[in-house]
Amino acid sequence: MTKTIAIIGGTGALGTGLALRWAHAGHTVIVGSRTAEKAEAAAAELNAELGREAITGMENAAAVAAADLAILTVEQAAHEAALLSVKDALQGKVLLDATARLSFHELTPPVAPAAARRAQELLGAGVRVAAAFQTVPAAGLRKNITEPMDSDVLVCADDMDAAEAALALVHAAGLNGYYAGKLDNAITVEGLTSLLVSMNKHYKSRHGTIRVAGIRKE
Amino acid sequence: MTKTIAIIGGTGALGTGLALRWAHAGHTVIVGSRTAEKAEAAAAELNAELGREAITGMENAAAVAAADLAILTVEQAAHEAALLSVKDALQGKVLLDATARLSFHELTPPVAPAAARRAQELLGAGVRVAAAFQTVPAAGLRKNITEPMDSDVLVCADDMDAAEAALALVHAAGLNGYYAGKLDNAITVEGLTSLLVSMNKHYKSRHGTIRVAGIRKE
Numbered sequence: 001m002t003k004t005i006a007i008i009g010g011t012g013a014l015g016t017g018l019a020l021r022w023a024h025a026g027h028t029v030i031v032g033s034r035t036a037e038k039a040e041a042a043a044a045e046l047n048a049e050l051g052r053e054a055i056t057g058m059e060n061a062a063a064v065a066a067a068d069l070a071i072l073t074v075e076q077a078a079h080e081a082a083l084l085s086v087k088d089a090l091q092g093k094v095l096l097d098a099t100a101r102l103s104f105h106e107l108t109p110p111v112a113p114a115a116a117r118r119a120q121e122l123l124g125a126g127v128r129v130a131a132a133f134q135t136v137p138a139a140g141l142r143k144n145i146t147e148p149m150d151s152d153v154l155v156c157a158d159d160m161d162a163a164e165a166a167l168a169l170v171h172a173a174g175l176n177g178y179y180a181g182k183l184d185n186a187i188t189v190e191g192l193t194s195l196l197v198s199m200n201k202h203y204k205s206r207h208g209t210i211r212v213a214g215i216r217k218e
Numbered sequence: 219m220t221k222t223i224a225i226i227g228g229t230g231a232l233g234t235g236l237a238l239r240w241a242h243a244g245h246t247v248i249v250g251s252r253t254a255e256k257a258e259a260a261a262a263e264l265n266a267e268l269g270r271e272a273i274t275g276m277e278n279a280a281a282v283a284a285a286d287l288a289i290l291t292v293e294q295a296a297h298e299a300a301l302l303s304v305k306d307a308l309q310g311k312v313l314l315d316a317t318a319r320l321s322f323h324e325l326t327p328p329v330a331p332a333a334a335r336r337a338q339e340l341l342g343a344g345v346r347v348a349a350a351f352q353t354v355p356a357a358g359l360r361k362n363i364t365e366p367m368d369s370d371v372l373v374c375a376d377d378m379d380a381a382e383a384a385l386a387l388v389h390a391a392g393l394n395g396y397y398a399g400k401l402d403n404a405i406t407v408e409g410l411t412s413l414l415v416s417m418n419k420h421y422k423s424r425h426g427t428i429r430v431a432g433i434r435k436e
Contacts, residue, residue: 108402109330137432150431154413181416187327188413191406195372198399199433207432213368214355214425215417 004028005169006067008060009074009082011042014098014133017141018071018173019046023054024145025172030056032063032070034085039063064089069165071096071133072119079115083122091126094162095119096169097186100134100193107194114186116156130157130166131186135193136175137207147174151209154180154189178212222246223387224285226278227292227300229260232316232351235359236289236391237264241272242363243390248274250281250288252303257281282307287383289314289351290337297333301340309344312380313337314387315404318352318411325412332404334374348375348384349404353411354393355425365392369427372398372407396430 005022007015010031019029023046031046033039039057046055057063064070064086072095074082079099099115113121116131123129132155140149153170155177157163163179170177180189196208223240225233228249237247241264249264251257257275264273275281282288282304290313292300297317317333331339334349341347350373358367371388373395375381381397388395398407414426 107399109405112327112330140432156413178417179420180413181325181420184326185409185413185416188406188409191403191409195374195398195403195406198403199396199430202397202399203433203435205433208430209432211429211431212417212426213429214358214427215421215423217421 002026002028003068004030004066006030006032006063006070008032008064008070008072008086009078011038012073012075013138014136014141015073016042016046017138018073018133019055020050020142020145021173022169023050027172029054030058030063030067032058032060035059036062061086061089064093069094069096071098073098076101076115079118080122083119087123090123094128094130094165095123096130096132096166098133100190102193102197104197107198109191109194110187112187114184114190116186117183120183128157128159128162129183130155130159130162131183131189132166132170132177134189135196135210137209140207141173145174149175150211151175152211153177154210156180156183156186156189158183176212178215220244220246221286222248222284224248224250224281224288226250226282226288226290226304227296229256230291230293231356232354232359233291234260234264235356236291236351237273238268238360238363239391240387241268245390247272248276248281248285250276250278253277254280279304279307282311287312287314289316291316294319294333297336298340301337305341308341312346312348312383313341314348314350314384316351318408320411320415322415325416327409327412328405330405332402332408334404335401338401346375346377346380347401348373348377348380349401349407350384350388350395352407353414353428355427358425359391363392367393368429369393370429371395372428374398374401374404374407376401394430396433
């Protein structure tokens with residue numbers, strides 16, 4: 001089913017990569033930003049890349065208000081401020097949170113609770129939060145958007161409707177998704193980014209990511 | 219280089235699987251247990267499975283004293299007691315800690331610090347601890363011991379010699395290993411067990427595990 005998806009803070013590498021892939025899959029995509037101008041400029045660039053007008057740009061709260069569901073792809077430092085700016089518009093909807101807090105200098109695990117749990121607490125029970133996409137190498141998303149990516153997405157949510165919505169969007173983006181338990185488990189997925197950066201440094205790579213093996217989905 | 223490896227609490231599924239695979243790779247393996255009798259019985263059974271006398275059994279501390287390095291594969295409830303029983307024998311050696319604390323009922327992430335960090339603190343600076351093997355499906359290890367397993371091992375250690383020793387034993391067991399950063403990152407690898415059990419329940423599987431993609435090792 002075709003959805004209208006708002007990408008809050010959607011002008012970065014992860015947001016624009018997902019925008020292109022979801023537009024390619026037939027969804028209606030609204031790139032959000034703190035200003036409508038910045039969002040519209042990003043949308044214009046993405047439409048040029050797509051070769052058709054499939055993506056619009058709006059200020060974050062307006063984008064969320066116009067969408068069926070939303071995903072948060074801001075930098076970790078902007079997490080709380082971005083959530084507060086869209087809190088009202090999100091009520092009654094599903095939010096995917098892709099935030100992975102990472103200290104690039106220390107490369108130590110993030111402190112619990114998970115960013116997505118903090119989002120759930122801040123937004124209240126009227127919003128159903130799922131954590132997804134934290135470990136996907138953002139640079140790879142925007143390349144060959146018609147090709148599947150060699151990366152799996154671990155989806156954590158307390159609400160199974162939110163989990164199913166997330167899994168459908170993972171699939172639409174050309175990735176394999178797995179339901180990986182309750183929202184608090186997102187702290188572990190967040191923590192994987194420190195391990196992936198550690199691996200990338202050690203093995204002089206840039207594209208380390210996680211896959212799941214041994215599970216056959218019905 | 220052939221090593222003598224003590225497997226502390228080595229009579230369970232993980233310990234016996236690793237014993238068979240390391241013996242097959244040419245290492246000298248000592249299965250440890252709280253009593254010499256139980257360890258000897260497990261070793262006899264494993265030798266029968268191997269078809270030759272390659273594995274011996276000893277009480278845990280004696281096993282460690284006779285070994286070049288050791289791995290801890292006890293149940294989570296026995297973690298501290300087992301470490302205290304081998305603390306003296308481990309001084310000057312490398313310890314791999316495979317412990318993943320998991321609440322099967324809650325399936326929530328373990329509380330930091332990581333089990334391997336607790337081990338390092340308990341054992342003191344004279345022992346170099348690496349975390350490894352927490353996410354490997356133990357049942358699969360004992361099957362087709364000459365075949366590689368579809369599971370990757372994330373090795374976390376502050377000491378690079380300990381990490382290299384762990385990676386060599388991962389390879390000897392027929393698995394692919396990756397250095398994934400400092401010892402504190404082991405909390406994230408521990409946490410993956412909650413996600414894997416959640417996935418196994420959701421997808422009615424028993425063998426869910428983690429692989430790494432996007433990294434080429436030199």
